[in-house]
Amino acid sequence: MxxxxxxxxxxxxxxxxxxxxxxxxxxxxxxxxxxxxVFGIVNALIRPVLMLLTLPVNLVTLxxxxxxVNAAMLGLTALVMPGMRVDGFWAAFIGAIxxxxxxxxxxxxxxxxxxxxxx
Numbered sequence: 376m377x378x379x380x381x382x383x384x385x386x387x388x389x390x391x392x393x394x395x396x397x398x399x400x401x402x403x404x405x406x407x408x409x410x411x412x413v414f415g416i417v418n419a420l421i422r423p424v425l426m427l428l429t430l431p432v433n434l435v436t437l438x439x440x441x442x443x444v445n446a447a448m449l450g451l452t453a454l455v456m457p458g459m460r461v462d463g464f465w466a467a468f469i470g471a472i473x474x475x476x477x478x479x480x481x482x483x484x485x486x487x488x489x490x491x492x493x494x
Contacts, residue, residue, distance in 0.1 A: 378415075380485070384392045388477035395473060398466025402458035406482075414452045414474075422448055445471035481485035 386408045393407075401407045408471050425444050426433070433440045446467040453461035461467045 382408065382411045382415060384478055384481040385414055387481070392470040392473040396466055396470055397408075398460075398462035399470045400460045404478055406456070406458035410414040410452060412454045413456050414448070417448050417452050417455075421451065442468065442471065446476060449474065451491065 377473075387400075389401065389407050389411055391415065393401055401410060404484070425447065427441055446464060449471045450461055450464075450467040452486060453459045453467075461470065
């Protein structure tokens with residue numbers, strides 16, 4: 376259930392990013408959902424290795440280089456996902472920020488509801 380919920384949250388975040396940024400587009404809703412699954416796999420497999428390799432730069436920039444890594448993961452997802460387009464670094468950078476903010480807000484909202492339901 377958690378995987379499905381995270382995938383739907385990421386798909387909604389992609390949809391919002393597509394709406395707000397001219398350089399990000401999807402050819403349809405099914406492509407958006409499949410891209411969310413691919414993005415989750417890319418984040419699970421490649422992001423940890425990339426974070427380890429960029430650890431010195433991340434320490435020097437006090438963690439801000441993580442935004443560049445997130446943009447790279449979004450760009451990589453667009454490279455392997457037919458029907459998804461990200462035009463350039465800045466579209467990926469801003470898109471990654473939007474995806475992160477929407478995912479964080481949705482996760483926070485869900486966690487708050489679970490805490491309230493357990494009381």
